[in-house]
Amino acid sequence: MSELMVESKQLTKYFNSLLAVDKIDLKIPxxxxxxxxxxxxAGKTTTIRMLLGLLKPxxxxxxxxxxNVSVEPKSIRGEIGxxxxxxxxxxxxxxxxxxxxxxxxxxxxxxxxxxxxxxYFKTLDISYELLNKPFSKLxxxxxxxxxxxxxxxxxxxxxxxxxxTSGLDIARAKYIRSIIKYLVEQQxxxxxxxxxxxxxxxxxxxxxxxxKKGKLIFQGRKEEIINEYAPDSQDFEDAIxxxxxxxxxxxxxxxxxxx
Amino acid sequence: xxxxxxxxxxxxxxxxxxLRLLFRKRVAIFVFGGPFIMMFLxxxxxxxxxxxxxxxxxxxxxxxxxxxxxxxxxxxxxITNYFSVDPSIEVQPVLNFSAVKGTENFGIYIPSNFSFLxxxxxxxxSYFEVDAxxxxxxxxxxxxxxxxxxxxxxTVLANRTLPVIQTIxxxxxxxxxxxxxxxxxxxxxxxxxxxxFLLIALNSGSYSNIGxxxxxxxxxxxxxxxxxxxxxxxxxxxxxxxxVASLGSTLSYVxxxxxxxxxxxxxxxxxxxxxxxxMQLLNVWDIIVVVIFGVLAxxxxxxxxxxxxxxxTREASERLSxxxxxxxxxxxxxxxxxxxxxxxxxxVINPFxxxxxxxxxxxxxxxxxxxxxxxxxxxxxIGLLIFFAxxxxxxxxxxxxx
Numbered sequence: 001m002s003e004l005m006v007e008s009k010q011l012t013k014y015f016n017s018l019l020a021v022d023k024i025d026l027k028i029p030x031x032x033x034x035x036x037x038x039x040x041x042a043g044k045t046t047t048i049r050m051l052l053g054l055l056k057p058x059x060x061x062x063x064x065x066x067x068n069v070s071v072e073p074k075s076i077r078g079e080i081g082x083x084x085x086x087x088x089x090x091x092x093x094x095x096x097x098x099x100x101x102x103x104x105x106x107x108x109x110x111x112x113x114x115x116x117x118x119x120y121f122k123t124l125d126i127s128y129e130l131l132n133k134p135f136s137k138l139x140x141x142x143x144x145x146x147x148x149x150x151x152x153x154x155x156x157x158x159x160x161x162x163x164x165t166s167g168l169d170i171a172r173a174k175y176i177r178s179i180i181k182y183l184v185e186q187q188x189x190x191x192x193x194x195x196x197x198x199x200x201x202x203x204x205x206x207x208x209x210x211x212k213k214g215k216l217i218f219q220g221r222k223e224e225i226i227n228e229y230a231p232d233s234q235d236f237e238d239a240i241x242x243x244x245x246x247x248x249x250x251x252x253x254x255x256x257x258x259x
Numbered sequence: 260x261x262x263x264x265x266x267x268x269x270x271x272x273x274x275x276x277x278l279r280l281l282f283r284k285r286v287a288i289f290v291f292g293g294p295f296i297m298m299f300l301x302x303x304x305x306x307x308x309x310x311x312x313x314x315x316x317x318x319x320x321x322x323x324x325x326x327x328x329x330x331x332x333x334x335x336x337x338i339t340n341y342f343s344v345d346p347s348i349e350v351q352p353v354l355n356f357s358a359v360k361g362t363e364n365f366g367i368y369i370p371s372n373f374s375f376l377x378x379x380x381x382x383x384x385s386y387f388e389v390d391a392x393x394x395x396x397x398x399x400x401x402x403x404x405x406x407x408x409x410x411x412x413x414t415v416l417a418n419r420t421l422p423v424i425q426t427i428x429x430x431x432x433x434x435x436x437x438x439x440x441x442x443x444x445x446x447x448x449x450x451x452x453x454x455x456f457l458l459i460a461l462n463s464g465s466y467s468n469i470g471x472x473x474x475x476x477x478x479x480x481x482x483x484x485x486x487x488x489x490x491x492x493x494x495x496x497x498x499x500x501x502x503v504a505s506l507g508s509t510l511s512y513v514x515x516x517x518x519x520x521x522x523x524x525x526x527x528x529x530x531x532x533x534x535x536x537x538m539q540l541l542n543v544w545d546i547i548v549v550v551i552f553g554v555l556a557x558x559x560x561x562x563x564x565x566x567x568x569x570x571x572t573r574e575a576s577e578r579l580s581x582x583x584x585x586x587x588x589x590x591x592x593x594x595x596x597x598x599x600x601x602x603x604x605x606x607v608i609n610p611f612x613x614x615x616x617x618x619x620x621x622x623x624x625x626x627x628x629x630x631x632x633x634x635x636x637x638x639x640x641i642g643l644l645i646f647f648a649x650x651x652x653x654x655x656x657x658x659x660x661x
Contacts, residue, residue: 052485077488088482090276092283097276104272105486154486 005030005158005190006051010060013046013214020046022214023060033184033191033204035222038211039244044194045085047211048160051192052080065158078106081156085163085194087147091136095126095146098135102150113153120149123175140167148176152183159183162194177203198237210243218243269487273496281469281500294461294508298515316342316350316400319359320369325378330415331369334386337407338367348400359387367404377412402445402600444623446541448599451549451618455611456592458553459560461512462505463581466561469500470580471569471652484652491649494565498645501561506554545622552618555637559610560584562644569651587611602629610640 006028013021021043028034038044049055051064053073061070069076082088089098099117103110121131124145135143144167151159164180165173177200183189195201201208201222208225210218218225222236230239281290318338322331335352342348353359359366368387386408388401471493474480487493567580591611594603600619606612613633620630 049481052481054481054484074488077484078486080485082482082485084478084481086478088477088479090280090479091477092280093276097279101272101276102482102486104275105269107268 003030004028004063006034006062006064006192008050008060008062011047011050011057011062012059013043013050013055014058019214021050021057021211024211024214024216025219026062026209026216027219028190028192029207030190031184031188032206033180033193034207034209035193035195035201035205036209036211037194037201037240037243042211043214044211045162048162048192048194051076051160052082053077079156079158081151081154081159083148083151083159083161083164085166087135087143089135089143089147089150091134093135094132095135095138095142096131098146099150099153102154106154108153108155113155117149117153120152120179123179124149124172141169141172144168145172145176148179152179156189158190158192160192160194163197164193164195165197165200166195173197173199180204198240201240202236210240212244269489270492270496273483273487273492274499277469277496277500278503281504286469290504291507291511294511295515295518298512299519301519314348314365314400316348317353317359317366318350319353319355319367320373321356321371322369322373323371323375325374328374328378328415330377330412331373331386333411333415334369334408335367337411338404341403341407356387365400377415406445441623443541443545444619445600447545447549447622448619449596451553451615452592452595452599454549455553455556455615456588458505458509458557459588459611460585462508462557462560463564463585466501466504466564466568466581469497469504470565471497472580480652490653491645493652494562494569494645494648497565498558498561501565502554502558505557505561509557541622548618548621552614552621555617556611556614559614559637559640559644560588562641562648563587563610566644566647566651569648570654591615610637613637613640 004027006026008024008026010023010025011021012019012023024043024047026047036044036047046055050057050062051069053069053076056073057070061068063069064076065079067075067079089095090101093101100110103113120126126142126145126149130138130142135146138146144165148161148164151161161180165176168176180191180193181204184191191204193200193204205222207220208218208222209216210225218228220228225243226234226236226239228239229242230236281287316338318335320329320331320335322329324332339350339352342350353366356368356370359368366388370386373386388404471480474483483493484490563584564580567583571579587609588611591606591609594606595612595615602616603612613636617630617633617637620627620633
C-alpha cells in the first residue's frame with residue numbers, strides 16, 4: 001500500500017460494557033477510495049467518529065494524515081470533509097444558505113469555489129430556483145445531492161462519505177459516483193466510503209475493509225475480497241454477503257438458483 | 260495569527276447561521292410577535308375596562324409640639340410629599356389612632372409625645388405602622404417611611420428647626436447596614452427583583468428554538484463538531500443568539516405594554532407605573548444600570564439552560580433545561596421580596612441574586628469590596644457554564660437525541 005491517510009493500531013471502543021470496535025488496524029492509502037463495509041451495527045459509524053475525533057478510543061490509536069487523533073483530537077477538526085449518513089443540513093435554511101454556511105465555517109471564499117459549485121449544480125440538476133427554496137421543501141434525492149455538495153466543496157484532502165447515493169435516482173447516483181471518482185483520480189483526494197449500495201462499491205472502491213461485530217475481518221483490494229469470499233462466482237455482491245456471514249443459499253432459493 | 264483569524268471567522272459563520280435560524284418566519288413571529296400580542300391583550304384590554312388600582316396609606320399625627328417644634332407633622336408632610344408623585348399610593352390623613360388601626364390599607368400613627376421624646380432625649384420615640392393588607396410590597400413602603408422619618412428627626416436634631424419639605428435623598432446613618440443602600444436602591448429593589456424573574460421566566464421558552472437539542476434532533480451536531488475548531492464557539496454563538504432572542508422578545512413585551520397603556524393615555528409613564536419604577540427618584544442612568552444587570556441575569560439564565568441542555572442527551576433536555584433556571588429565578592424572587600434590600604445569606608449561592616445585588620450597589624453608588632466579590636462570582640460562573648456547556652456537546656452521546 002502507498003502512503004497512508006489513515007492508520008489505526010489496535011483501535012478499540014467500548015460503550016460501557018458493549019464492545020463496539022475491537023482492536024482494528026485500519027490502513028487507508030492516500031489518493032484511493034476505501035470502502036468500509038459491514039452489516040448494521042458492525043461499528044462503522046463508531047469507527048468514523050473516532051477518525052473525526054468526535055469519540056475517544058477506549059484503547060489503541062488512530063493517525064489521520066499524520067495527526068494522532070487519539071492524542072490530539074482538536075488538531076483534526078476542520079481537516080476532514082464529511083457527509084454524514086443523515087442529511088446534516090438545516091431544514092429551515094435554503095440550500096444556498098446551507099452551502100454558504102459550510103463555506104464560511106471552512107473559511108472558503110465563495111468566489112474561489114463559484115465555478116466548481118456551478119459545475120456541481122449543473123451535473124446534479126440543481127436549479128437556481130431549487131437553491132432558494134427551504135431545504136425542507138426539497139425531495140429526498142435533492143437533499144442528498146445538496147448534502148454531498150456541502151461535503152465535496154470543502155475541498156479537504158480526506159473525505160468521509162456515509163451512504164452518498166442513498167435515496168438518489170439512478171442518474172444522480174451515477175453522477176455522484178463520477179464526481180467521487182473525479183475527486184480522487186484528478187484531485188488526489190482520499191475517500192472513506194461507507195455504503196450498502198453494491199453498485200457504488202463495485203464501481204468506486206479501490207480497497208475494502210469489512211467490519212463484523214466490531215472486528216475488521218478483512219482488509220484489502222476489491223479483487224482480493226472476491227477471491228477470498230466468492231472464488232467460484234467471482235461476484236462482488238456474493239463476496240460481501242459471504243463476508244457478512246449471511247445465508248446466500250436463501251437468496252439462491254428465491255432466485256431459482258440464479259446466483 | 261492566521262489560525263486565530265480563522266477561528267473568529269468560524270464564530271462569525273456560526274453566529275450568522277444561528278441568527279438566520281432565529282429570524283426565520285415562524286420562529287420570529289413566535290419570539291418577537293407573541294410577547295407583544297400577549298402583553299397587549301393581558302394589560303391593554305383589561306385596562307380599558309378598569310381603573311388603576313391604588314394603595315391607600317392612612318396617616319395620623321397626634322404629636323404635641325415641643326419647644327416650638329412639631330416633628331410628627333413634619334414627618335407626615337414629608338411622607339405626603341414623597342408619595343404625591345407616586346400614582347400607585349394615595350396618602351390619606353385621618354383623625355385618630357383607631358381610624359388608622361381600622362384601616363384595610365396601610366397606616367402610620369405618630370403619638371402625642373413624639374417631639375418631646377426626641378428633643379428631650381429622655382426616651383426612644385415610637386410611631387405605629389399598620390400593615391393591614393400584608394401586601395408583598397408593604398415592606399418596601401415601610402422601609403421608605405422609616406427612612407423619611409429618621410431623616411426628618413436627624414435634620415431637626417442638627418438644626419433645631421423644622422426640615423424643609425423635600426424628597427429624602429439620603430437615609431440616616433443610624434439605619435441597619437442592609438438598609439444603607441439609600442432611597443434609589445429602595446425604589447428599584449422590588450421592581451428589579453420581579454423584572455429579573457419575569458425576564459427569565461418569559462424568555463425560557465425561546466431558547467428551545469435555537470438550542471443544542473434542536474441541533475441534535477436535526478442531526479447537525481456531527482458536522483458542527485467536525486468543522487468547528489474551537490467548540491466553545493458553538494456555545495458562545497448560541498448564547499449570543501439566545502440573548503438576541505430574549506432581548507427582542509423583552510422589547511416586544513415592553514412595546515406591548517406601552518401600546519396597551521397608550522390606550523388608557525398612560526404612555527411611557529404608564530409603563531414605569533406598571534413596573535413600579537418611581538421616576539421622580541430614578542434617572543436614566545439608573546434605568547441603564549438596571550437594564551445592564553438584567554441582561555447579565557439573562558445571560559446567566561441562558562448559559563444555565565445551555566449547560567443542562569448540552570449535558571442531557573435525551574429529548575427531555577429541551578423541556579428540563581429551562582426549569583432549573585426558572586427554579587433559581589423563583590427562589591431568588593421569593594426570598595428577595597421578603598427583604599428586598601437585605602444581603603440574604605440564603606441567596607448567596609444564587610447567581611441571579613449576584614446580578615440583583617450588583618445593580619443595587621451600583622445604583623446606590625457603593626463601589627466597595629462587595630461589588631468586586633459579586634463581579635468575580637459572575638465572571639467565574641459565566642466561564643464555568645461555558646466550560647460545562649462545551650464539555651456537554653463534546654460528550655460521546657451528544658451527537659443525536661436518543
